Amino acid sequence: MEVIQQYRAYRPRPLKGEERGKVKIVYGGLTWKHERLIQGALENAGYKAEPLPEIKRADLDIGKELIDTGACCPTTFTAGNLARFLKEKSEREGREGVKEGYVFVTIGACGPCRFGQYHESYERVLENLDFKDFRMFLLDLLQMEQNEGGLEITMPLTFGLVYSMFLGDLMTDMEYAIRPYEVIPGETDKVLKESIELIYDRLKNRPSRGKKWGSLLWHVTTPYFVKVLKEVRELWDKVEVDRLRVKPRVKITGEFWLQTHEGDGNYNIKRWLEQEGAEVIPPPIAVWMDYLIYLSLWKMEESREFVEKFWLKKAVIKLLLNLYHFTYNRLRKALNNIPNTLPPQEELRSLAKPYFHHFLAGGEGYMLIGKALYAHLNKHAHMICELSPYGCMPNTMSIGAMQAVLGKYPDLLYAPIEIKGDAEVHALSRCQMILTEAKKRAQREFEEALERTGLSVEDIRNYEDERPELRKATYKVPHYGYAGTSANYVMHVAKLMGRV
Amino acid sequence: MPFISLFKRRTAEGGELKKDRSHIRVGIPKFLNVWSTHRFWIGFLKALGIPAKNIVFSSDTSEEQFREYGKGRIGMDSCYPVKVLAGHIGELLTTKKLDIILAPMVYSLPSFLRGHVVDTLSCTRVPMSVENIKAGFLKECNEFEKHGVKFVNPFVSFAEPHLLPKQLYESLKDALDVSYEEVERAVKKGLEELKRFDSEMRKKTREILEWCAQNNHPCILILARPYHMDPGIGHEIDVEFQSLGYPVVWGQYLPTDKDLMDWLFGAEIEAGIIKSPFDISDVWTSSYSSNTNEIIWGAKFAARFPWITAVVRLSSYECGMDQPTYTPVQKIVEYSGTLYFKFGDLDETRPSGSIRIRVETIDYYVKKYSPHIIERKLKRLEERKVPEGFGVIPPPRNASTST
Numbered sequence: 035m036e037v038i039q040q041y042r043a044y045r046p047r048p049l050k051g052e053e054r055g056k057v058k059i060v061y062g063g064l065t066w067k068h069e070r071l072i073q074g075a076l077e078n079a080g081y082k083a084e085p086l087p088e089i090k091r092a093d094l095d096i097g098k099e100l101i102d103t104g105a106c107c108p109t110t111f112t113a114g115n116l117a118r119f120l121k122e123k124s125e126r127e128g129r130e131g132v133k134e135g136y137v138f139v140t141i142g143a144c145g146p147c148r149f150g151q152y153h154e155s156y157e158r159v160l161e162n163l164d165f166k167d168f169r170m171f172l173l174d175l176l177q178m179e180q181n182e183g184g185l186e187i188t189m190p191l192t193f194g195l196v197y198s199m200f201l202g203d204l205m206t207d208m209e210y211a212i213r214p215y216e217v218i219p220g221e222t223d224k225v226l227k228e229s230i231e232l233i234y235d236r237l238k239n240r241p242s243r244g245k246k247w248g249s250l251l252w253h254v255t256t257p258y259f260v261k262v263l264k265e266v267r268e269l270w271d272k273v274e275v276d277r278l279r280v281k282p283r284v285k286i287t288g289e290f291w292l293q294t295h296e297g298d299g300n301y302n303i304k305r306w307l308e309q310e311g312a313e314v315i316p317p318p319i320a321v322w323m324d325y326l327i328y329l330s331l332w333k334m335e336e337s338r339e340f341v342e343k344f345w346l347k348k349a350v351i352k353l354l355l356n357l358y359h360f361t362y363n364r365l366r367k368a369l370n371n372i373p374n375t376l377p378p379q380e381e382l383r384s385l386a387k388p389y390f391h392h393f394l395a396g397g398e399g400y401m402l403i404g405k406a407l408y409a410h411l412n413k414h415a416h417m418i419c420e421l422s423p424y425g426c427m428p429n430t431m432s433i434g435a436m437q438a439v440l441g442k443y444p445d446l447l448y449a450p451i452e453i454k455g456d457a458e459v460h461a462l463s464r465c466q467m468i469l470t471e472a473k474k475r476a477q478r479e480f481e482e483a484l485e486r487t488g489l490s491v492e493d494i495r496n497y498e499d500e501r502p503e504l505r506k507a508t509y510k511v512p513h514y515g516y517a518g519t520s521a522n523y524v525m526h527v528a529k530l531m532g533r534v
Numbered sequence: 535m536p537f538i539s540l541f542k543r544r545t546a547e548g549g550e551l552k553k554d555r556s557h558i559r560v561g562i563p564k565f566l567n568v569w570s571t572h573r574f575w576i577g578f579l580k581a582l583g584i585p586a587k588n589i590v591f592s593s594d595t596s597e598e599q600f601r602e603y604g605k606g607r608i609g610m611d612s613c614y615p616v617k618v619l620a621g622h623i624g625e626l627l628t629t630k631k632l633d634i635i636l637a638p639m640v641y642s643l644p645s646f647l648r649g650h651v652v653d654t655l656s657c658t659r660v661p662m663s664v665e666n667i668k669a670g671f672l673k674e675c676n677e678f679e680k681h682g683v684k685f686v687n688p689f690v691s692f693a694e695p696h697l698l699p700k701q702l703y704e705s706l707k708d709a710l711d712v713s714y715e716e717v718e719r720a721v722k723k724g725l726e727e728l729k730r731f732d733s734e735m736r737k738k739t740r741e742i743l744e745w746c747a748q749n750n751h752p753c754i755l756i757l758a759r760p761y762h763m764d765p766g767i768g769h770e771i772d773v774e775f776q777s778l779g780y781p782v783v784w785g786q787y788l789p790t791d792k793d794l795m796d797w798l799f800g801a802e803i804e805a806g807i808i809k810s811p812f813d814i815s816d817v818w819t820s821s822y823s824s825n826t827n828e829i830i831w832g833a834k835f836a837a838r839f840p841w842i843t844a845v846v847r848l849s850s851y852e853c854g855m856d857q858p859t860y861t862p863v864q865k866i867v868e869y870s871g872t873l874y875f876k877f878g879d880l881d882e883t884r885p886s887g888s889i890r891i892r893v894e895t896i897d898y899y900v901k902k903y904s905p906h907i908i909e910r911k912l913k914r915l916e917e918r919k920v921p922e923g924f925g926v927i928p929p930p931r932n933a934s935t936s937t
Contacts, residue, residue, distance in 0.1 A: 040802075040837060041869040043817050043862070102860040104852060104879070147658050147854075151820045154858035172819070340696055390665050391639060391689050396658035427854040428658040430610045434666030437609035441673035452611070 044157045046169040049137055049184025055080055059185070060119065060138045062086030063112060065296050067230050068202035068319065074237030075194025081185075084136075086119050091298040093118055094455035100162045101155040106425035107455055108291040111299045113155045120165055129165075137169040139185065147396040147428050188245045193253035194237060196323075201233050201259065203318035204365055207373030208270060210304070212507045214313045215275035215519070222507075225273055229266045236262045254357065263368035270369070273507035277523040278491055280480045282472035285315040285409045288421030289397050289429045292453060293317045300421055301458045303451070303465070307419065310469055313519060315415055320362055321376055325401055327355055328379040332392065370508045377408055385411075389435045396428030403432060403439055410446045413517045417447040417472035419465060424454035447472050476518045483521040487528035494527050501530070552713050555583040561590045561632040561683075563622035566615055566660045567640040567825075569760035570786060571692065575636070577727025578702070581720035582712060590630050592622040595766025599625055607670030613852045614881035615761050616663040620670055627671070627681050634684045634709050637664045642693035643824040644728070646790055647831055650813035651821035654693045657759075657855045661689065684709045693824075695725060732787070740789035740923070742781045746841040747924040752904035755836045757785045757829050757863065758848035759856075762880075768848055771877060774893045775846070780900070783842075785832030793921035798838040800918055817866055818859075826855050833863045837870035840911035843904040844873040844896065851879040871910055873899055 049057065059081050061072065069085035076083035089111055097105070097114030105113070116138060123132045140153060153172045160168050171185060205226060213222040236258070243252040284307050286293050292300050294317060304314045331351045338344045359376060366373050382404025383392045392400045402420065409415040420436075422429040433450050440448060449468040451461045484490065498504050504527070514525035528534045562568060562575055572591070579589050593599055595618045603624025608617055619637075626635050639661035645654035664687045671677040671685075678685040688705030691697055699718040706712055712720075746753040754775050762768035763784065772782045795811035802808050808816050815821065818830045836842040845867045849856040860876070867874040875896050877889070 039869055040834075041817055041862070041865040042807075043815075043819055102857055104854075104857040106854060106857075109858075150822050151855075151858040154820060154862065158861060336700070337694065337697055389669065391661075391687075393641065393689055394639065394658075394662045394665065396662070425852060425854060425857075428662060430612050431616075431659055431662030431666045434608065434610040434612070435662075435669045438669035438672040441669075450610075 044160070044166065044170075046137075046171060047167070049169060049171070051184055051186075053184050054186075055082060057134070057184075058082040058084050058136045060084055060086055060136050061140065062115060063140070063291060064294060064319070065202065065206060067205055067226075068198060070230050070234050071198035071202050071237055072195060074234040075191065075198045077238045078194055078240055079188065079191040086115050087122070089115050089295070089297045089299040090118075091455065093298075097155075097159075101158040104425065105155060106427075107423035107453055108289070108299070108426075109152055109155050111455065112152070112291075113159050116156055117159045117163060120159070120163055120168065133165065133167045133169075137171060137185075139171045139173060141173050147426075189249040190240075190242065190245065190253075193249065194240070197253070197259060198237060199319050199323070200362055200365055201237075201263075203320050204263070204369060204373045205229055205233070205266075206316050207318065208369060208507075210308075210314045210316050211372055211519075212270070212273060212275060214281050214308055215277050215279055216507070217274040217276055217505075221273050225269050228269055232266060232269075233262055254361075260364060260368045263365055267369055267508055270372075270507050274505050275507050276505070277511065277519055278494060280476050280518065280520045281311055281313045282416040282469065282476040283315060283414070283517050283519065284312045284417045284419050284469070284472065285405065285415035286317050286419055286421065287398060287402055287405050288317075288419075289423050289426050290322055292421040292423050292426075293398075294319060299455070300453050301462060303419070303421065303453075303462070306462060307465070307469070310466065311473060312417075312469060315374065315409075318374075318376070320358075321401070324355075324358065324376055324379055325399065327351065327358065328383075329393075329395065329399075331355070332383075336393075370510050372508060372510060377405060382408055389438050390432055394428075394431075397422075397426060397432055398429065399432070402429065403436060406436070406446065406448060407439065407443070410443065413515055414513075416475045416517045417449060417468055419468075420448065420450045422450060422452050424452055447475070476520070479516050479518045479521040480524065483516060483524040483528075487524060487533050489524060489528055489531075489533065493531075494524065497527055497531060551583045552716055553583075553711055555710060556585055556588075558584055558634065558710070559588045559590060559630070559632045560584055560634045560636050561592065561626035561630050562636050563619060563626060564591045564594065564764065565619045565622050565637075566663060566761050567643065567656055568638070569763055570643065571638070571640060571728065573731040574692075574724040574728040575638070576724075578720045578724030579636075581723035582710060582716060590626070590632065592625050592630075595621070595764050597766075599766075603628055607667060609670060609673070610666065612663075612666075613659065613850050613854075615759075615767055615850050616659050616666070618766070619663050619667045623667060623671065627677060627683055632683050634686055635678070637668070637685070637687045639664045639687055639689045640692065641689060642691045644692040644695070644725070645824040645828060646732075647812050647814070647821075647824070647827045648693065650808075650810055650815065651827050653822045654824035654827065655822050657823060657825065659854075695721070698725075735787035736789045739783045739787045740791065740794070742783055743789065743839070743841065744923040744925075746781055750908065751781065751841065752843040752900055752908065753781045753783060753841045754900070755783055755785060755788075755832060755842045755845050756848060757832045757836075757845055759825050759829075759850075759853075760786055762848045762850075767850065767881070769877075769880060769889055771846065771848060771889055771893070774889065775896075778893070778897050780897075785829055785835075788832060788835050791921070793919075794924075797915060797918050797921050797924075798835065818862060820858075823855055826859055829856075829859060829863060830866070833866040836872055837866050838911065838915075840908045840915065842872065843907040844875065844900045846896070847874070847876040847878075848880060849876070849878045851881050871907055873903060873907070 059076060062085055073083045093111050093114030096117045097110035100117055101113045120132060156170055160166055209222060209226050216222045240258060243249045296304060304316060307314050334341055334347060341347060362376060382401055385407040386400035386404040390400045390403050406418045409418060422433060436448060440446060447468050449465045451465055453461060503509055511523050511526050514522045516522045560579055576589055580586060600618055600621035604620030607620035626632060640656050641661045642655050648654055668685060686705055686709050688702050690701050698721045702721060703714050703717040756772050775782050799811035814827060814830050821827050836845045847863060864874050
């Protein structure tokens, strides 16, 4: 081989300021709800935006063909998804049109895991499809800047993205809390779609208050989003539910992409669990951001002797955390607190401490163990379904550490599912075995609640006839120490009837 | 004997020791990044008053070790270098009569590439593996308590050396009854030991490279992770090449002397392509992982150094950190005309037979192409000042090089 040059890494052509509004920003990796809301936030900032197509099983095969061997499941799926997008767009708009008309923006950083190196695999896609001229920008979580002004991370955009994340999470929580109990099949999905479109519209058309302090103040204090959610609540008010359906509650934990994903990338496991008779507790993205902020706080605390103005910096982070939780809870309240609260990170850390050090980052870190124990001990779920991608480095490690947890808490129903993209039947059948036991527990709880209150299902039905608001999707049923929705509902009705 | 007792209670630096620890036996599993930090641990423990004879490392990895001591302790599917930790801990626990097992969770490393890289983190599995495998010894009963052994697994970030005393003190204060000052002194001693060892190894590698230059002899560079030096994980592929007469050097211990760096990287620094010889941003933008960064830098070194005519890449089955690097490393090496060979997915099978066959094939190509590679790479460097010791004699055209 006669070669004389030295290899150099891929460098994208810059995106210039004057291209904004002409070139479409392409992004992906979250649920369709979050992606639609992000589109609204980007369009509000003057960009054209389009999410990548929904992940399909075919993306796995395309990814395997194009990137280096041995990649983890999310890398292969997402790389294949980008490749399919480029191919399909090229067929419709021509290669030049795609190269000039779109830029792909993806999140990077996070170092220890392969996640920080995803873009290397995306580069293989561009290279192997002869798309080296296509622009791909890596947004470092800590350095969200781009040269040439084409992609400018301003205060309104940042807040738009944060609100997109919060609102997407809250709507996802509503969806999963209500769909298993809906009286008219398909109504939840219909109302959900209407809600997302309403919020998208408001995000896109939110008023401009400048690019810096004015914007900051407005986003922190505004009732704008609460008002939007009150409109959304009116939509959900019309959905009728039957909470006497006994269903095991299944908490989803696991690696970030896989646990958030809704589609072929994780065998659509949340929908599958619902079809199998479960109520799913989905993981909000807001928990992940909360975790990252806490990690930075604890890291700073560890090296406090070496941190200048430590107390001031700590106070700023604490203020940020309080503001974060305040905003999330304020939005929850607008939906009558139907979406779940964010789990307390300090408590998750403390629960996981004997089994997993809190600075071991990647996957879900200590949260995988902390969340499982928190849900189990506080009776928030009957079962934990942990989703780990094939080839995931960090998550397999915390799964291994769960051995000791299960040794101490043998009654914790834990289903670790490795997801490869193929071998679907195998993974789902493993999950089904644990789910069978969870169903039995939910049924036992329900019967216990009926026995404790002396109520029958018929008594409750009769009472519902007198109080039809109980069958509204937005009616909040408090937690009475049972994991199951139906058992808590029985207790609540009994309380309203003066039986307990 | 008060005089002897007083003598014993002093560290190598002369600081006072709180108590006599000469009887304490500490075991360290020889796993993952302990392969690149073991000198720190020896220096550290010695400075705390633990004699060298009482610092016990587990054996090299072997199937027998895993079968005998690690079986049944693994609760997940992972890469082989992580799984084998169960055998290492089990062996220490069962056979070495120890007071303490010290299995550090190495979060980051003191890389020589610090400065022009984003970070020097370990692979995420390196620190996590300890909590993972520990669980296998706790799930039914506490095996450590049963054997009267304290299991200590400090979280250590070598890239932030100012935090090491605190991290190690918190973890060891009860197990070793140490004071913060003792730990602080011991950390300093450990880091000095590690630096001295690394420096000696680089010096030795430079001597090998100088010998290659003076004898116009091809050399093979192994690009791998530190634990591939473990014969049970690296399958002694380096030894196979040595037995054929090739000097073999490891990427971790390549020389970094200024004269050599100027010779190899000077032109690119002057052209503004890189900021220093240790800048890898021209080929690798995700410079978070210490071992990965060093593998990338090793590939750059090989692409420029004339007598490294072949690079042999080793990678274990399911190595997630290596996976995105396969193409870039191969390209860095091959664009320069240097030969590139990869032994991937090691441990997926027992590969001893196939390794020998491949080594013979590689030997054929290295013999055939080395003279041309050396000549071509020297030509690229002819404008630059040759570092002392390399005494470059341009090889005659079309000369064959015997190995």
